[in-house]
Amino acid sequence: MRIFLHILAMSPALWLMWQGWLLYDFQDNMLTANPIKYIHHYTGEWAIRFILIGLAISPLRHIIKWPHIIKYRRMIGLYGFFYVMLHLVNFVALDYYFDWAIILKEIIKRPAITFGMAAAVLLLPLALTSTRGWIRRLGKNWRRLHRVIYVIAPLAVIHNFMMVKADILVPLIHLIILILLLGYRLAPKPGFSYTRA
Amino acid sequence: MLFKFLKSSDVKTREITSEKTYRGRRTFLQDSVKIGAAAASLAAFGGGLIGASPARAARVDGRKLENITRSGLYDTDERQTSYKAVTSYNNFYEFGTGKDDPARYAHRMKVRPWTVRVDGHVDHPGDYDLDDLIRPHALQERIYRMRCVEAWSMVIPWVGIPLSDIIKRLSPTAKAKYIRFETLVDKKQMPGQSRGTIKWPYTEGLRMDEAMNPLTLMAVGLYGETLPNQNGAPLRLVVPWKYGFKGIKSIVRISFVSKRPNNSWRQLAAHEYGFYANVNPAVDHPRWTQANERRIGEFRRRDTLMFNGYGDEVAHMYAGMNLKKYY
Numbered sequence: 085m086r087i088f089l090h091i092l093a094m095s096p097a098l099w100l101m102w103q104g105w106l107l108y109d110f111q112d113n114m115l116t117a118n119p120i121k122y123i124h125h126y127t128g129e130w131a132i133r134f135i136l137i138g139l140a141i142s143p144l145r146h147i148i149k150w151p152h153i154i155k156y157r158r159m160i161g162l163y164g165f166f167y168v169m170l171h172l173v174n175f176v177a178l179d180y181y182f183d184w185a186i187i188l189k190e191i192i193k194r195p196a197i198t199f200g201m202a203a204a205v206l207l208l209p210l211a212l213t214s215t216r217g218w219i220r221r222l223g224k225n226w227r228r229l230h231r232v233i234y235v236i237a238p239l240a241v242i243h244n245f246m247m248v249k250a251d252i253l254v255p256l257i258h259l260i261i262l263i264l265l266l267g268y269r270l271a272p273k274p275g276f277s278y279t280r281a
Numbered sequence: 282m283l284f285k286f287l288k289s290s291d292v293k294t295r296e297i298t299s300e301k302t303y304r305g306r307r308t309f310l311q312d313s314v315k316i317g318a319a320a321a322s323l324a325a326f327g328g329g330l331i332g333a334s335p336a337r338a339a340r341v342d343g344r345k346l347e348n349i350t351r352s353g354l355y356d357t358d359e360r361q362t363s364y365k366a367v368t369s370y371n372n373f374y375e376f377g378t379g380k381d382d383p384a385r386y387a388h389r390m391k392v393r394p395w396t397v398r399v400d401g402h403v404d405h406p407g408d409y410d411l412d413d414l415i416r417p418h419a420l421q422e423r424i425y426r427m428r429c430v431e432a433w434s435m436v437i438p439w440v441g442i443p444l445s446d447i448i449k450r451l452s453p454t455a456k457a458k459y460i461r462f463e464t465l466v467d468k469k470q471m472p473g474q475s476r477g478t479i480k481w482p483y484t485e486g487l488r489m490d491e492a493m494n495p496l497t498l499m500a501v502g503l504y505g506e507t508l509p510n511q512n513g514a515p516l517r518l519v520v521p522w523k524y525g526f527k528g529i530k531s532i533v534r535i536s537f538v539s540k541r542p543n544n545s546w547r548q549l550a551a552h553e554y555g556f557y558a559n560v561n562p563a564v565d566h567p568r569w570t571q572a573n574e575r576r577i578g579e580f581r582r583r584d585t586l587m588f589n590g591y592g593d594e595v596a597h598m599y600a601g602m603n604l605k606k607y608y
Contacts, residue, residue, distance in 0.1 A: 116380050117363075117370035117577050118433055181581055186570070194568055246568065249431070250478045250549055251378035 089156060093163040096130045097170065120178045127171040129254070132244055134164030135237050136261050143268045158214050161233075165211040168204050196246035203239035206232050237262055344507045346440050349420045355496055355594070356424040362435035366577050368509045372429065373530055374479055375464065375471035376511070382473065387510035390470045390531065395515050401461075401537035404452035411515055415501060417450065418442040422505070423498055425521035427528075428560045428589045430546075434574045439519050440502030445493045453489070457537035461486040462518060462529045479545050485518065485529035486542030486556070488598075496521055496594050499532075522591040524558040555608040559599065560589035564608045 100123065106113035115122045138160040145151045180187050191201050210230055212218070219226050241262050245255040373383035395411040420440050428434045448460070464483040468474045474481050491497065498519040501508060508514040513530025520527045526546050546554035553567055562572045562585040573582040588595050599607075 117366035118380070118575065120575065121431075121433070122380075178580075179582075183582075186573075190570065193565075196568055249378075250374070251476075253476075 086156070086159070089159065093134070093160070096126070097167070100126060100170075120174065123174045124171065124179065127167050127174060128244065131164055131167035131171050132240050132258055134160055134167055135233070135240055136258065136265065138164055139233065139237055139262070139265045143265060162211060162214060165207050168207055172204055196243055199239045199246065200243035203236045203243060206236050206239070210236075234266065237266075346420060346502045346505055346507060349422050349440055349505060351422045355591075356422075357426055357436060357590070358424075359426070359436045360578075361424065361438055362577050364504050367435060367437055367503060368511060370577065371511045372431075372525065373473075373511055373513065375473045375481075375483065375531070377473045378478060383511035384509075386472055387514075389472070390465070390467075390510045390514070392510060392515040392531075395533075397516065397532060398534045399451055399536075400534070402454040402456040402539065403537045404454065405450070414447065414516075415442060415499075418446045420501070421498075423496075423519070423521075425496075425498075425519060426589050427519075427521065427525055428574060428585065430524035430526055430554065430558070430566065430571075432566075432569060432571065432574045432585075433577055434585075434589075435577050438504055439498055439500040440505060441498040441500035441519065443495055444497040444499050444518070445495065447499060448492060451535075451537075453537040456539050458489055459486050459538050459541055460489060460492045461534075461536040461538050461542035462532050463534040463536075464529055465531045465533045480548055482534075483529060483545045484542060484548075485527055485544045486538075487518075487520065487527075488541075490598050491520070491595075494595060494598065496591060522560055522588040522595045524554075524560060526554065527558050557599075557604075557607050559595075559604065559608075560585060561587060561604055561608065563587070564605055 103113045103115050104119075104123075107115050107119055113119075138157060141153055141157045141160065145153050176182060176187060180190075191197050210232060213222060213226060213229060222229065241255065241258045244258055245252065248255055369384045370380050371383040372380070373387065376383040376386040393411075397409050397411060397414055398407075399409060400406045420442065422438055422440050424436065424438045426434060427437050444460075453460075462485045464481075465471065466474060466482045487497070498521075500513075500517050500519045501515060503509075503512060508517065510531075513528070513532075516532045517530045518528050518532065527544070541556060544554075544556060544558075546558075547556055560571075565571050571585055574585045575582050586592075
Protein backbone atom coordinates (compact mmCIF):
# COMPACT_ATOMS: atom_id res chain seq x y z
CA MET A 85 0.00 0.00 0.00
CA ARG A 86 2.75 2.41 0.98
CA ILE A 87 4.73 1.73 -2.21
CA PHE A 88 1.60 2.15 -4.26
CA LEU A 89 0.97 5.53 -2.63
CA HIS A 90 4.56 6.60 -3.26
CA ILE A 91 4.23 5.77 -6.95
CA LEU A 92 0.93 7.62 -7.09
CA ALA A 93 2.31 10.69 -5.36
CA MET A 94 5.47 10.73 -7.45
CA SER A 95 3.67 10.30 -10.76
CA PRO A 96 2.95 14.02 -11.34
CA ALA A 97 6.65 14.79 -10.83
CA LEU A 98 7.73 11.86 -12.99
CA TRP A 99 5.34 12.99 -15.71
CA LEU A 100 6.86 16.46 -15.54
CA MET A 101 10.37 15.03 -15.83
CA TRP A 102 9.30 12.96 -18.82
CA GLN A 103 7.79 16.02 -20.52
CA GLY A 104 10.94 17.99 -19.66
CA TRP A 105 13.02 15.32 -21.36
CA LEU A 106 10.78 15.44 -24.47
CA LEU A 107 11.24 19.21 -24.51
CA TYR A 108 15.01 18.91 -24.16
CA ASP A 109 15.00 16.38 -26.98
CA PHE A 110 12.93 18.67 -29.26
CA GLN A 111 10.01 16.30 -29.28
CA ASP A 112 6.36 17.20 -28.98
CA ASN A 113 5.46 17.75 -25.36
CA MET A 114 2.71 19.13 -23.18
CA LEU A 115 4.68 21.97 -21.61
CA THR A 116 3.40 24.59 -24.14
CA ALA A 117 5.53 27.30 -25.74
CA ASN A 118 6.16 28.78 -22.28
CA PRO A 119 7.32 25.74 -20.28
CA ILE A 120 8.50 27.70 -17.23
CA LYS A 121 5.06 29.16 -16.70
CA TYR A 122 3.52 25.77 -17.30
CA ILE A 123 5.79 24.12 -14.71
CA HIS A 124 4.93 26.93 -12.33
CA HIS A 125 1.20 26.34 -12.57
CA TYR A 126 1.58 22.58 -12.58
CA THR A 127 3.74 22.30 -9.45
CA GLY A 128 1.63 24.91 -7.65
CA GLU A 129 -1.56 23.01 -8.40
CA TRP A 130 -0.11 19.74 -7.12
CA ALA A 131 1.26 21.38 -4.00
CA ILE A 132 -2.21 22.68 -3.09
CA ARG A 133 -3.81 19.33 -3.95
CA PHE A 134 -1.47 17.47 -1.59
CA ILE A 135 -1.98 20.00 1.20
CA LEU A 136 -5.76 19.60 0.81
CA ILE A 137 -5.50 15.80 0.67
CA GLY A 138 -3.41 15.96 3.85
CA LEU A 139 -6.12 17.97 5.55
CA ALA A 140 -8.77 15.54 4.31
CA ILE A 141 -7.25 12.51 6.00
CA SER A 142 -8.37 13.26 9.52
CA PRO A 143 -12.04 13.84 8.54
CA LEU A 144 -11.95 10.91 6.10
CA ARG A 145 -10.90 8.36 8.69
CA HIS A 146 -14.15 9.04 10.52
CA ILE A 147 -16.35 9.41 7.46
CA ILE A 148 -15.19 6.24 5.70
CA LYS A 149 -14.50 4.61 9.10
CA TRP A 150 -10.99 3.62 8.13
CA PRO A 151 -8.75 4.85 10.92
CA HIS A 152 -5.60 3.30 9.39
CA ILE A 153 -5.22 6.00 6.77
CA ILE A 154 -3.91 8.37 9.42
CA LYS A 155 -0.53 6.66 9.13
CA TYR A 156 -0.18 7.95 5.55
CA ARG A 157 -0.79 11.55 6.52
CA ARG A 158 2.84 12.41 7.14
CA MET A 159 3.78 11.05 3.73
CA ILE A 160 1.04 13.08 2.02
CA GLY A 161 2.17 16.20 3.85
CA LEU A 162 5.78 15.65 2.84
CA TYR A 163 4.76 15.24 -0.78
CA GLY A 164 2.92 18.56 -0.46
CA PHE A 165 6.20 20.04 0.75
CA PHE A 166 8.02 18.36 -2.14
CA TYR A 167 5.75 20.00 -4.73
CA VAL A 168 5.99 23.34 -2.95
CA MET A 169 9.78 23.08 -3.23
CA LEU A 170 9.59 22.25 -6.95
CA HIS A 171 7.31 25.29 -7.33
CA LEU A 172 9.84 27.48 -5.49
CA VAL A 173 12.88 26.14 -7.33
CA ASN A 174 11.12 26.85 -10.62
CA PHE A 175 10.33 30.39 -9.46
CA VAL A 176 13.85 31.14 -8.27
CA ALA A 177 16.02 29.16 -10.69
CA LEU A 178 14.15 28.91 -13.97
CA ASP A 179 11.79 31.90 -13.91
CA TYR A 180 14.05 34.55 -12.35
CA TYR A 181 17.40 32.78 -12.73
CA PHE A 182 18.61 33.62 -9.20
CA ASP A 183 18.07 37.34 -9.73
CA TRP A 184 17.69 37.84 -5.97
CA ALA A 185 17.10 41.59 -6.20
CA ILE A 186 14.00 41.11 -8.35
CA ILE A 187 12.89 38.02 -6.44
CA LEU A 188 13.00 39.88 -3.11
CA LYS A 189 11.24 42.88 -4.59
CA GLU A 190 8.49 40.69 -5.99
CA ILE A 191 8.03 38.88 -2.67
CA ILE A 192 7.66 42.17 -0.81
CA LYS A 193 5.73 44.13 -3.40
CA ARG A 194 3.15 41.56 -4.59
CA PRO A 195 0.74 40.42 -1.89
CA ALA A 196 -0.04 37.24 -3.81
CA ILE A 197 3.62 36.27 -3.80
CA THR A 198 4.00 37.35 -0.17
CA PHE A 199 1.21 34.96 0.82
CA GLY A 200 2.65 32.14 -1.25
CA MET A 201 6.11 32.63 0.18
CA ALA A 202 4.75 32.84 3.73
CA ALA A 203 2.98 29.51 3.20
CA ALA A 204 6.17 27.93 1.87
CA VAL A 205 8.31 29.27 4.75
CA LEU A 206 5.81 28.10 7.36
CA LEU A 207 5.77 24.67 5.78
CA LEU A 208 9.51 24.28 6.24
CA PRO A 209 9.53 23.63 10.04
CA LEU A 210 6.67 21.19 9.64
CA ALA A 211 8.63 19.21 7.08
CA LEU A 212 11.82 19.31 9.17
CA THR A 213 10.07 18.08 12.33
CA SER A 214 8.31 15.20 10.59
CA THR A 215 10.92 12.63 11.63
CA ARG A 216 10.24 10.19 14.50
CA GLY A 217 13.02 11.75 16.53
CA TRP A 218 11.51 15.22 16.34
CA ILE A 219 8.02 13.95 17.03
CA ARG A 220 9.35 12.33 20.23
CA ARG A 221 11.50 15.29 21.19
CA LEU A 222 8.72 17.87 20.78
CA GLY A 223 6.08 15.77 22.48
CA LYS A 224 2.91 17.78 22.94
CA ASN A 225 4.44 20.78 21.21
CA TRP A 226 4.75 18.80 17.99
CA ARG A 227 0.98 18.70 17.62
CA ARG A 228 0.76 22.37 18.48
CA LEU A 229 3.42 23.23 15.88
CA HIS A 230 1.73 21.23 13.18
CA ARG A 231 -1.51 23.11 13.63
CA VAL A 232 0.25 25.80 11.57
CA ILE A 233 -1.09 23.88 8.58
CA TYR A 234 -4.42 25.58 9.32
CA VAL A 235 -2.67 28.86 8.43
CA ILE A 236 -0.62 27.47 5.55
CA ALA A 237 -3.53 25.96 3.64
CA PRO A 238 -5.61 29.18 3.51
CA LEU A 239 -2.49 31.17 2.57
CA ALA A 240 -1.82 28.79 -0.30
CA VAL A 241 -5.40 28.92 -1.55
CA ILE A 242 -5.52 32.73 -1.30
CA HIS A 243 -2.20 32.88 -3.17
CA ASN A 244 -3.72 30.72 -5.89
CA PHE A 245 -6.84 32.91 -6.00
CA MET A 246 -4.85 36.11 -6.33
CA MET A 247 -2.62 34.86 -9.11
CA VAL A 248 -5.30 34.00 -11.67
CA LYS A 249 -6.29 36.56 -14.26
CA ALA A 250 -9.95 35.98 -14.93
CA ASP A 251 -10.76 32.29 -14.66
CA ILE A 252 -11.30 31.67 -10.94
CA LEU A 253 -12.85 28.22 -11.34
CA VAL A 254 -9.89 26.16 -10.11
CA PRO A 255 -8.99 28.30 -7.06
CA LEU A 256 -12.70 28.43 -6.25
CA ILE A 257 -12.82 24.63 -6.15
CA HIS A 258 -9.78 24.65 -3.86
CA LEU A 259 -11.42 27.22 -1.62
CA ILE A 260 -14.66 25.23 -1.33
CA ILE A 261 -12.77 22.06 -0.46
CA LEU A 262 -10.74 23.97 2.11
CA ILE A 263 -13.87 25.46 3.71
CA LEU A 264 -15.48 22.02 3.88
CA LEU A 265 -12.39 20.49 5.45
CA LEU A 266 -11.96 23.23 8.03
CA GLY A 267 -15.70 23.46 8.65
CA TYR A 268 -15.85 19.75 9.39
CA ARG A 269 -13.35 20.24 12.18
CA LEU A 270 -15.36 23.04 13.72
CA ALA A 271 -18.72 21.30 13.48
CA PRO A 272 -19.70 19.58 16.76
CA LYS A 273 -19.62 15.83 16.42
CA PRO A 274 -20.91 13.83 19.38
CA GLY A 275 -18.97 10.75 20.29
CA PHE A 276 -15.58 11.77 19.00
CA SER A 277 -12.67 13.36 20.63
CA TYR A 278 -10.66 15.53 18.33
CA THR A 279 -7.65 16.09 20.48
CA ARG A 280 -5.97 13.25 18.63
CA ALA A 281 -6.53 14.76 15.21
CA MET B 282 -6.21 37.17 -56.49
CA LEU B 283 -5.79 38.00 -52.86
CA PHE B 284 -6.42 34.68 -51.21
CA LYS B 285 -4.92 31.97 -53.31
CA PHE B 286 -5.34 28.52 -51.87
CA LEU B 287 -2.60 26.00 -52.47
CA LYS B 288 -3.28 22.36 -53.13
CA SER B 289 -2.91 20.05 -50.17
CA SER B 290 0.06 18.37 -51.85
CA ASP B 291 2.08 21.56 -51.37
CA VAL B 292 1.92 21.16 -47.63
CA LYS B 293 3.91 17.96 -47.69
CA THR B 294 6.89 19.62 -49.37
CA ARG B 295 7.09 22.19 -46.61
CA GLU B 296 6.95 19.54 -43.95
CA ILE B 297 9.97 17.73 -45.43
CA THR B 298 12.02 20.93 -45.61
CA SER B 299 11.21 21.86 -42.05
CA GLU B 300 12.16 18.40 -40.84
CA LYS B 301 15.64 18.93 -42.27
CA THR B 302 15.99 22.30 -40.61
CA TYR B 303 14.73 20.76 -37.40
CA ARG B 304 17.35 18.01 -37.44
CA GLY B 305 20.11 20.49 -38.25
CA ARG B 306 19.25 22.68 -35.31
CA ARG B 307 18.98 19.72 -33.02
CA THR B 308 22.48 18.56 -33.91
CA PHE B 309 23.77 22.07 -33.28
CA LEU B 310 22.21 22.15 -29.84
CA GLN B 311 23.43 18.69 -28.94
CA ASP B 312 26.97 19.81 -29.79
CA SER B 313 26.65 22.89 -27.68
CA VAL B 314 25.45 20.80 -24.78
CA LYS B 315 28.45 18.48 -25.06
CA ILE B 316 30.83 21.43 -24.82
CA GLY B 317 29.01 23.18 -22.02
CA ALA B 318 29.42 22.70 -18.31
CA ALA B 319 26.49 22.36 -15.92
CA ALA B 320 25.49 25.99 -16.27
CA ALA B 321 25.65 25.87 -20.04
CA SER B 322 23.54 22.76 -19.98
CA LEU B 323 20.90 24.62 -18.01
CA ALA B 324 20.97 27.38 -20.61
CA ALA B 325 20.64 24.83 -23.39
CA PHE B 326 17.57 23.50 -21.66
CA GLY B 327 16.23 27.01 -22.03
CA GLY B 328 17.20 26.98 -25.69
CA GLY B 329 15.17 23.85 -26.09
CA LEU B 330 11.94 25.60 -25.16
CA ILE B 331 9.85 24.84 -28.19
CA GLY B 332 9.67 28.46 -29.26
CA ALA B 333 13.33 28.15 -30.13
CA SER B 334 12.75 25.45 -32.69
CA PRO B 335 13.28 26.61 -36.28
CA ALA B 336 11.32 29.65 -37.30
CA ARG B 337 9.69 27.94 -40.26
CA ALA B 338 8.51 24.72 -38.70
CA ALA B 339 5.90 22.40 -40.11
CA ARG B 340 2.76 24.22 -41.08
CA VAL B 341 -0.25 22.22 -41.97
CA ASP B 342 -3.29 24.43 -41.62
CA GLY B 343 -2.11 27.62 -43.30
CA ARG B 344 -3.00 28.74 -46.83
CA LYS B 345 -0.48 30.81 -48.70
CA LEU B 346 -1.24 34.46 -49.32
CA GLU B 347 -0.10 35.94 -52.63
CA ASN B 348 1.28 39.37 -53.58
CA ILE B 349 2.60 40.46 -50.22
CA THR B 350 4.61 43.69 -50.18
CA ARG B 351 7.62 43.69 -47.89
CA SER B 352 8.88 47.19 -47.29
CA GLY B 353 10.76 46.28 -44.14
CA LEU B 354 10.17 49.82 -42.91
CA TYR B 355 8.89 48.88 -39.46
CA ASP B 356 10.25 45.36 -39.29
CA THR B 357 12.40 44.06 -36.48
CA ASP B 358 15.28 41.79 -37.47
CA GLU B 359 15.05 39.83 -34.21
CA ARG B 360 14.60 36.10 -34.47
CA GLN B 361 11.03 35.21 -35.31
CA THR B 362 9.12 33.03 -32.88
CA SER B 363 8.40 29.61 -34.34
CA TYR B 364 5.16 29.13 -36.22
CA LYS B 365 4.36 26.31 -33.85
CA ALA B 366 4.70 28.52 -30.76
CA VAL B 367 2.78 31.40 -32.36
CA THR B 368 -0.10 29.09 -33.24
CA SER B 369 -0.19 26.89 -30.13
CA TYR B 370 0.24 29.38 -27.27
CA ASN B 371 -2.67 31.80 -27.41
CA ASN B 372 -4.96 33.84 -25.24
CA PHE B 373 -8.36 33.65 -26.90
CA TYR B 374 -10.83 33.16 -24.05
CA GLU B 375 -13.67 32.57 -26.52
CA PHE B 376 -12.20 29.08 -26.82
CA GLY B 377 -11.17 28.58 -23.19
CA THR B 378 -8.74 30.09 -20.71
CA GLY B 379 -5.96 27.53 -21.20
CA LYS B 380 -3.14 28.59 -23.47
CA ASP B 381 -3.66 25.48 -25.61
CA ASP B 382 -7.47 25.73 -25.68
CA PRO B 383 -7.62 28.02 -28.75
CA ALA B 384 -5.43 25.68 -30.84
CA ARG B 385 -7.58 22.78 -29.68
CA TYR B 386 -11.05 24.24 -30.25
CA ALA B 387 -10.78 27.15 -32.71
CA HIS B 388 -11.22 24.87 -35.72
CA ARG B 389 -14.92 24.92 -34.83
CA MET B 390 -15.13 28.54 -35.94
CA LYS B 391 -16.35 29.09 -39.48
CA VAL B 392 -14.33 31.97 -40.93
CA ARG B 393 -15.83 32.07 -44.45
CA PRO B 394 -18.04 33.77 -45.46
CA TRP B 395 -17.27 36.52 -42.94
CA THR B 396 -19.15 39.77 -42.60
CA VAL B 397 -17.93 42.87 -40.81
CA ARG B 398 -20.47 45.46 -39.74
CA VAL B 399 -19.30 49.05 -40.03
CA ASP B 400 -21.40 51.60 -38.16
CA GLY B 401 -21.34 54.82 -36.15
CA HIS B 402 -20.06 58.17 -37.32
CA VAL B 403 -18.93 57.10 -40.76
CA ASP B 404 -19.79 57.99 -44.37
CA HIS B 405 -19.91 54.42 -45.61
CA PRO B 406 -21.58 52.25 -43.00
CA GLY B 407 -22.85 48.79 -43.87
CA ASP B 408 -22.20 45.07 -43.74
CA TYR B 409 -19.00 44.30 -45.63
CA ASP B 410 -17.91 40.92 -46.78
CA LEU B 411 -14.34 40.42 -45.58
CA ASP B 412 -13.00 40.25 -49.13
CA ASP B 413 -14.68 43.54 -50.03
CA LEU B 414 -13.11 45.15 -46.98
CA ILE B 415 -9.61 43.83 -47.72
CA ARG B 416 -9.38 43.54 -51.51
CA PRO B 417 -8.96 47.23 -52.43
CA HIS B 418 -5.66 47.30 -50.50
CA ALA B 419 -2.28 45.68 -50.98
CA LEU B 420 -1.21 43.14 -48.37
CA GLN B 421 1.94 43.99 -46.43
CA GLU B 422 4.17 41.92 -44.23
CA ARG B 423 5.06 43.46 -40.87
CA ILE B 424 7.47 41.74 -38.51
CA TYR B 425 6.50 43.03 -35.10
CA ARG B 426 7.31 42.30 -31.49
CA MET B 427 4.24 41.22 -29.53
CA ARG B 428 4.29 41.82 -25.78
CA CYS B 429 1.59 40.12 -23.75
CA VAL B 430 0.43 41.77 -20.54
CA GLU B 431 1.39 38.46 -18.85
CA ALA B 432 5.08 39.33 -19.39
CA TRP B 433 5.89 37.06 -22.31
CA SER B 434 6.63 38.15 -25.84
CA MET B 435 7.03 36.90 -29.40
CA VAL B 436 8.23 38.17 -32.77
CA ILE B 437 5.59 37.58 -35.41
CA PRO B 438 5.60 38.20 -39.17
CA TRP B 439 2.06 39.43 -39.69
CA VAL B 440 0.36 39.96 -43.04
CA GLY B 441 -2.27 42.65 -43.26
CA ILE B 442 -3.24 46.16 -44.25
CA PRO B 443 -2.68 49.36 -42.30
CA LEU B 444 -5.90 50.13 -40.45
CA SER B 445 -5.53 53.73 -41.66
CA ASP B 446 -6.09 52.59 -45.27
CA ILE B 447 -9.41 51.00 -44.32
CA ILE B 448 -10.45 53.95 -42.19
CA LYS B 449 -9.73 56.44 -44.99
CA ARG B 450 -11.90 54.45 -47.37
CA LEU B 451 -14.77 54.18 -44.87
CA SER B 452 -14.42 57.91 -44.18
CA PRO B 453 -15.40 58.64 -40.58
CA THR B 454 -17.07 61.97 -39.77
CA ALA B 455 -15.68 64.64 -37.44
CA LYS B 456 -17.68 63.15 -34.56
CA ALA B 457 -15.64 59.96 -34.63
CA LYS B 458 -13.06 60.27 -31.87
CA TYR B 459 -12.56 56.58 -31.15
CA ILE B 460 -12.88 53.30 -32.98
CA ARG B 461 -14.44 50.28 -31.30
CA PHE B 462 -14.09 46.65 -32.32
CA GLU B 463 -16.12 43.60 -31.39
CA THR B 464 -15.33 39.89 -31.69
CA LEU B 465 -17.80 37.30 -32.92
CA VAL B 466 -20.27 35.97 -30.34
CA ASP B 467 -21.45 32.44 -31.02
CA LYS B 468 -21.54 29.87 -28.25
CA LYS B 469 -21.84 27.04 -30.73
CA GLN B 470 -18.57 27.94 -32.41
CA MET B 471 -16.85 29.34 -29.35
CA PRO B 472 -17.12 26.98 -26.38
CA GLY B 473 -15.40 29.42 -24.00
CA GLN B 474 -18.33 31.81 -24.33
CA SER B 475 -20.54 29.44 -22.38
CA ARG B 476 -18.67 30.68 -19.34
CA GLY B 477 -18.85 34.19 -18.00
CA THR B 478 -15.14 34.89 -17.63
CA ILE B 479 -15.50 37.97 -19.83
CA LYS B 480 -18.66 39.84 -20.76
CA TRP B 481 -19.09 38.90 -24.41
CA PRO B 482 -18.57 40.23 -27.00
CA TYR B 483 -14.89 40.88 -26.45
CA THR B 484 -14.55 44.61 -27.06
CA GLU B 485 -11.52 46.74 -27.77
CA GLY B 486 -10.90 50.27 -28.92
CA LEU B 487 -8.35 52.83 -30.01
CA ARG B 488 -8.20 56.59 -30.06
CA MET B 489 -8.55 57.78 -33.66
CA ASP B 490 -4.92 58.94 -33.90
CA GLU B 491 -3.77 55.54 -32.59
CA ALA B 492 -5.95 53.82 -35.16
CA MET B 493 -4.46 56.01 -37.93
CA ASN B 494 -0.87 55.38 -36.82
CA PRO B 495 1.06 53.67 -39.63
CA LEU B 496 2.03 50.82 -37.26
CA THR B 497 -1.57 49.80 -36.59
CA LEU B 498 -2.37 46.77 -38.69
CA MET B 499 -5.48 44.83 -39.59
CA ALA B 500 -3.97 41.38 -39.96
CA VAL B 501 -5.34 38.61 -42.15
CA GLY B 502 -2.30 36.37 -41.99
CA LEU B 503 1.01 35.40 -40.42
CA TYR B 504 4.08 33.68 -41.82
CA GLY B 505 2.75 34.43 -45.33
CA GLU B 506 -0.39 32.40 -44.78
CA THR B 507 -3.97 33.15 -43.76
CA LEU B 508 -4.43 33.50 -40.00
CA PRO B 509 -5.02 30.23 -38.18
CA ASN B 510 -8.33 30.42 -36.32
CA GLN B 511 -6.62 30.43 -32.91
CA ASN B 512 -4.76 33.59 -33.90
CA GLY B 513 -7.97 35.47 -34.63
CA ALA B 514 -8.97 34.48 -38.16
CA PRO B 515 -10.04 35.89 -40.44
CA LEU B 516 -9.40 39.47 -39.31
CA ARG B 517 -7.62 40.80 -36.24
CA LEU B 518 -6.05 43.96 -34.94
CA VAL B 519 -2.30 44.28 -34.29
CA VAL B 520 -1.07 47.24 -32.24
CA PRO B 521 2.57 46.41 -31.53
CA TRP B 522 3.30 49.12 -28.94
CA LYS B 523 0.39 48.00 -26.76
CA TYR B 524 -0.13 44.87 -24.69
CA GLY B 525 -1.40 41.94 -26.69
CA PHE B 526 -4.94 42.05 -25.34
CA LYS B 527 -5.53 45.20 -27.41
CA GLY B 528 -5.13 43.04 -30.51
CA ILE B 529 -8.75 41.96 -30.74
CA LYS B 530 -9.37 38.79 -32.74
CA SER B 531 -12.02 37.58 -35.19
CA ILE B 532 -13.53 41.04 -35.65
CA VAL B 533 -17.18 41.26 -36.76
CA ARG B 534 -17.89 44.89 -35.98
CA ILE B 535 -16.06 48.18 -36.40
CA SER B 536 -17.81 51.22 -34.92
CA PHE B 537 -16.77 54.85 -35.14
CA VAL B 538 -17.78 56.42 -31.85
CA SER B 539 -17.46 59.72 -30.00
CA LYS B 540 -16.92 58.27 -26.51
CA ARG B 541 -14.06 56.14 -25.29
CA PRO B 542 -15.03 52.47 -25.57
CA ASN B 543 -14.77 50.41 -22.41
CA ASN B 544 -12.54 47.54 -23.46
CA SER B 545 -13.20 44.05 -22.06
CA TRP B 546 -10.21 43.66 -19.75
CA ARG B 547 -10.78 47.13 -18.36
CA GLN B 548 -14.42 46.14 -17.67
CA LEU B 549 -13.14 43.12 -15.80
CA ALA B 550 -10.45 44.83 -13.70
CA ALA B 551 -10.00 48.55 -14.37
CA HIS B 552 -7.27 48.86 -11.74
CA GLU B 553 -5.17 46.29 -13.59
CA TYR B 554 -5.93 46.87 -17.26
CA GLY B 555 -6.40 50.31 -18.76
CA PHE B 556 -7.74 51.64 -22.03
CA TYR B 557 -4.35 52.66 -23.39
CA ALA B 558 -2.43 49.54 -22.30
CA ASN B 559 0.80 50.89 -23.78
CA VAL B 560 3.75 48.63 -23.07
CA ASN B 561 5.53 50.42 -20.24
CA PRO B 562 8.30 48.88 -18.12
CA ALA B 563 7.87 51.67 -15.54
CA VAL B 564 4.23 50.90 -14.77
CA ASP B 565 3.81 47.49 -13.17
CA HIS B 566 0.75 45.34 -13.30
CA PRO B 567 -0.40 45.33 -9.66
CA ARG B 568 0.38 41.62 -9.40
CA TRP B 569 3.59 41.36 -11.41
CA THR B 570 6.41 43.42 -12.81
CA GLN B 571 6.25 44.73 -16.36
CA ALA B 572 9.93 45.70 -16.30
CA ASN B 573 10.95 42.46 -17.96
CA GLU B 574 9.53 39.70 -20.07
CA ARG B 575 10.24 36.24 -21.32
CA ARG B 576 10.64 36.04 -25.07
CA ILE B 577 9.08 32.74 -26.03
CA GLY B 578 11.94 30.41 -26.90
CA GLU B 579 14.44 32.14 -24.67
CA PHE B 580 15.47 31.12 -21.18
CA ARG B 581 16.50 34.33 -19.46
CA ARG B 582 14.08 37.20 -19.05
CA ARG B 583 14.87 40.32 -21.05
CA ASP B 584 14.15 43.96 -20.28
CA THR B 585 10.86 45.28 -21.57
CA LEU B 586 11.18 48.34 -23.83
CA MET B 587 9.07 51.49 -23.51
CA PHE B 588 6.25 51.30 -26.06
CA ASN B 589 7.67 47.85 -26.82
CA GLY B 590 10.50 49.58 -28.69
CA TYR B 591 8.20 51.59 -30.98
CA GLY B 592 8.70 54.96 -29.25
CA ASP B 593 9.92 56.70 -32.40
CA GLU B 594 6.65 55.97 -34.13
CA VAL B 595 4.19 56.44 -31.27
CA ALA B 596 5.60 58.43 -28.34
CA HIS B 597 4.44 61.75 -29.83
CA MET B 598 0.80 60.69 -29.45
CA TYR B 599 1.18 60.59 -25.67
CA ALA B 600 3.27 63.72 -25.16
CA GLY B 601 2.33 65.40 -21.89
CA MET B 602 0.13 62.51 -20.75
CA ASN B 603 0.66 60.96 -17.33
CA LEU B 604 1.19 57.36 -18.39
CA LYS B 605 1.07 56.16 -14.78
CA LYS B 606 -2.50 57.41 -14.65
CA TYR B 607 -3.47 56.49 -18.20
CA TYR B 608 -1.98 53.01 -18.20
